[in-house]
Amino acid sequence: MISYIWLQKSTPFYYSEIFDMQTFRNNFFFSEKFLDHFCNPRNVGELSVADGYARVGDPSCGDFIEVWIKVRDDFIIDYKYKVFGCGGAIATTSMASELAIGKRLKDAIKLTDDDIIRELGGIPENKAHCSLLGINGLRTAIADYLIRDNHRKYQERIEIYRRAGYDIAKHREQLVDFVIDQPNAANILDIGTGKGHLALAIARRGLNCISIDPSAEELYYARLNAIHYQLDERIEFKQMDGRQMEFPDQSFDAVICADMIHHLSQPDTVLAEMLRVCNSNGIIAVADLNAKGQKIVAQVLKAEGKNHSILGWDFKQIQQWFVVAGTKVQLQQKPCEYFLIAKKA
Ligand code: FES
Numbered sequence: 001m002i003s004y005i006w007l008q009k010s011t012p013f014y015y016s017e018i019f020d021m022q023t024f025r026n027n028f029f030f031s032e033k034f035l036d037h038f039c040n041p042r043n044v045g046e047l048s049v050a051d052g053y054a055r056v057g058d059p060s061c062g063d064f065i066e067v068w069i070k071v072r073d074d075f076i077i078d079y080k081y082k083v084f085g086c087g088g089a090i091a092t093t094s095m096a097s098e099l100a101i102g103k104r105l106k107d108a109i110k111l112t113d114d115d116i117i118r119e120l121g122g123i124p125e126n127k128a129h130c131s132l133l134g135i136n137g138l139r140t141a142i143a144d145y146l147i148r149d150n151h152r153k154y155q156e157r158i159e160i161y162r163r164a165g166y167d168i169a170k171h172r173e174q175l176v177d178f179v180i181d182q183p184n185a186a187n188i189l190d191i192g193t194g195k196g197h198l199a200l201a202i203a204r205r206g207l208n209c210i211s212i213d214p215s216a217e218e219l220y221y222a223r224l225n226a227i228h229y230q231l232d233e234r235i236e237f238k239q240m241d242g243r244q245m246e247f248p249d250q251s252f253d254a255v256i257c258a259d260m261i262h263h264l265s266q267p268d269t270v271l272a273e274m275l276r277v278c279n280s281n282g283i284i285a286v287a288d289l290n291a292k293g294q295k296i297v298a299q300v301l302k303a304e305g306k307n308h309s310i311l312g313w314d315f316k317q318i319q320q321w322f323v324v325a326g327t328k329v330q331l332q333q334k335p336c337e338y339f340l341i342a343k344k345a
Contacts, residue, residue, distance in 0.1 A: 031121030052145030088130025096134030192260030196222030203234035293336030
């Protein structure tokens with residue numbers, strides 16, 4: 001009987017397997033490429049300084065991998081891993097590392113277990129699940145990188161605005177304060193959530209909400225943020241256009257929307273939808289930039305070579321719209337924003 005022992009050179013604890021190689025070949029029909037990656041796994045090791053990290057396992061068999069990635073200018077420039085698992089886990093993770101290195105993040109995240117299996121020249125049906133480990137490790141490490149990168153950029157951004165006199169985070173907290181002070185505001189809808197920062201502010205107060213946005217990309221980041229802050233169980237993200245919501249009439253106690261109206265060419269369609277989905281004794285809270293806030297945002301973006309398009313709606317018009325619709329309206333001036341609160345009853 002031929003016994004085959006393989007020990008990971010640099011990481012002895014991660015893998016050791018003893019088996020009859022002939023039986024292995026006869027019974028499992030692995031391709032030469034698979035066996036090459038199994039016997040000579042590429043890119044094994046770990047990165048002491050990594051931009052993204054993941055530890056993922058397969059609960060059905062107990063195997064797991066750790067993955068470290070390095071990212072520069074949106075490209076994965078290194079992918080290291082350790083495996084505690086079967087030959088399938090080793091070969092497929094090795095192939096995942098080869099496919100990932102040199103790819104743009106947005107392309108690497110689209111890699112699937114089918115890509116791995118195809119590149120390896122196929123693997124037996126009963127080992128197909130092993131190919132998920134490398135892919136899950138890659139996706140989770142990318143997600144970890146994106147969360148960290150997004151958090152860093154967000155912190156930089158709010159600090160720039162704060163120094164210019166616009167404290168976005170504080171405005172958001174004040175808006176949430178206002179909503180949770182209302183009696184019966186338990187069932188909350190957040191419209192145009194973007195990367196989910198208003199939803200996070202709501203969830204941090206121990207409240208649940210449904211948050212919608214038409215952009216799948218924004219929602220991807222929003223979900224990552226919610227997972228990062230361990231608030232994902234409190235927020236349900238849905239891809240939906242605020243101008244045409246799928247919710248039945250009177251579904252929510254509070255409908256809330258921050259810094260979104262100024263992006264719209266026809267805000268009245270969203271306002272009508274807000275009114276429709278709000279309970280008969282519920283409230284609608286809309287916050288957006290006032291003249292000072294607009295000026296600061298425009299200055300910051302201009303310094304970065306960008307434009308900030310304001311479509312010319314002012315809150316007096318929005319207020320008038322809610323008055324005509326029969327709600328009781330309060331308009332508050334904050335340092336850089338308007339807060340408009342409309343009550344149906
Ligand atoms: Fe668990 Fe292969 S048997 S990953």
